[in-house]
Amino acid sequence: MSKRKADFPRLFLGEVGKTVREGVVLRDFSNFQIGGPADYFFEAASFDDLKAATLVARQHSIPYYVIGGGFNLLFDDTGFHGLIVKNSVKGVSLAASGPALTAFSGTSLDDMVAFATEKGLSGLEFLAGIPGTVGGAVFGNAGAFGRSIGESLEDALLLDKEGIEFRAQREYFSFGYRHSGLKKKHDILLSLQFRLEARDKGEIKAGIEEKLAVRAQKHPPKETAYAGSYFKNPVGPDGSKVAAGYLLEQIGARELRVGGAAVYPGHSNFLINRGNATARDVLALAGELKSRVKERFGIELEEEVIFLPAVSSGP
Numbered sequence: 441m442s443k444r445k446a447d448f449p450r451l452f453l454g455e456v457g458k459t460v461r462e463g464v465v466l467r468d469f470s471n472f473q474i475g476g477p478a479d480y481f482f483e484a485a486s487f488d489d490l491k492a493a494t495l496v497a498r499q500h501s502i503p504y505y506v507i508g509g510g511f512n513l514l515f516d517d518t519g520f521h522g523l524i525v526k527n528s529v530k531g532v533s534l535a536a537s538g539p540a541l542t543a544f545s546g547t548s549l550d551d552m553v554a555f556a557t558e559k560g561l562s563g564l565e566f567l568a569g570i571p572g573t574v575g576g577a578v579f580g581n582a583g584a585f586g587r588s589i590g591e592s593l594e595d596a597l598l599l600d601k602e603g604i605e606f607r608a609q610r611e612y613f614s615f616g617y618r619h620s621g622l623k624k625k626h627d628i629l630l631s632l633q634f635r636l637e638a639r640d641k642g643e644i645k646a647g648i649e650e651k652l653a654v655r656a657q658k659h660p661p662k663e664t665a666y667a668g669s670y671f672k673n674p675v676g677p678d679g680s681k682v683a684a685g686y687l688l689e690q691i692g693a694r695e696l697r698v699g700g701a702a703v704y705p706g707h708s709n710f711l712i713n714r715g716n717a718t719a720r721d722v723l724a725l726a727g728e729l730k731s732r733v734k735e736r737f738g739i740e741l742e743e744e745v746i747f748l749p750a751v752s753s754g755p
């Protein structure tokens with residue numbers, strides 16, 4: 441049941457001082473290019489915006505959900521019954537005690553990597569080319585080339601469910617492979633400090649170019665509508681990982697499609713929207729892949745992509 445309240449836009453304007461949009465189509469905010477209208481949508485340009493918008497939603501029992509770049513999200517065909525807050529709080533600077541930098545959570549990973557390179561700070565090169573915001577990356581402990589963002593995180597400023605700001609060190613996040621404790625806690629990341637190493641700019645740039653070249657070979661063309669790897673690589677009891685793409689290859693994933701959703705021919709762990717896919721198509725295709733892998737290998741694949749159902753109880 442929709443939690444839409446006729447007077448919410450007026451209350452929002454009164455308490456946040458900015459206009460909340462209504463019926464914004466979420467397809468435009470997801471790289472999957474799928475998703476119906478959100479009852480309410482607000483783009484936060486400052487921490488005050490983020491705090492005020494989530495506070496007013498809580499006060500009026502409107503479910504809310506914070507998004508970054510929408511590169512790891514699958515929205516529902518019927519959108520979202522509540523408030524979507526897009527985090528556009530951007531900025532990156534040298535930390536007071538170096539070598540380290542501080543980034544606001546809505547900064548793009550590429551902007552943070554470019555800043556680090558310019559300042560001769562090494563340690564984030566593996567993030568080059570991963571689309572999305574710093575907040576989204578820390579939430580899911582994004583990574584590549586055997587590294588993940590949590591390794592360099594020193595401390596962070598967050599907002600808890602009651603809207604109280606607090607600081608946390610790396611241990612708070614219980615980082616694992618594509619995992620952070622935020623998946624259960626639902627705190628909002630505001631700013632993050634990363635501990636880095638001083639290094640020659642030329643060497644940093646060369647490292648980045650190498651990684652971008654590898655990515656260019658593996659990933660589909662930039663305009664492809666998808667959300668990166670759909671499933672996590674399963675981890676065995678001894679801690680070793682099996683590539684989900686390999687398992688999917690073995691069960692004939694390349695041939696499979698449901699409606700407008702298909703497996704990318706060049707990589708079986710990429711599910712793509714061929715133009716007219718619905719979330720229902722993607723979920724049905726993912727379900728079929730999971731059950732075939734389970735049947736053949738006895739392995740339960742776990743989604744890396746996050747599906748946001750239209751109806752949520754809210755944080």
Ligand SMILES: Cc1cc2nc3c(=O)[nH]c(=O)nc-3n(C[C@H](O)[C@H](O)[C@H](O)COP(=O)(O)OP(=O)(O)OC[C@H]3O[C@@H](n4cnc5c(N)ncnc54)[C@H](O)[C@@H]3O)c2cc1C
Pocket residue numbers: 471505506507508509510511512513527545546569570571572573574575576577578579580581582583584622627628629630659666667668669746
């Ligand atoms: C072409 C392509 C390549 C990719 N390659 C990789 C890769 O190599 N490695 C990898 O790990 N991922 C990869 N991804 C997935 C994606 O880029 C990452 O998961 C990225 O970190 C998502 O960031 P985002 O800002 O888009 O997050 P979103 O998709 O907007 O959100 C993801 C989750 O983060 C939460 N979140 C966002 N901001 C905040 C915040 N400020 N506070 C708290 N929670 C927040 C959201 O609520 C949501 O649950 C790829 C995706 C694509 C499309």
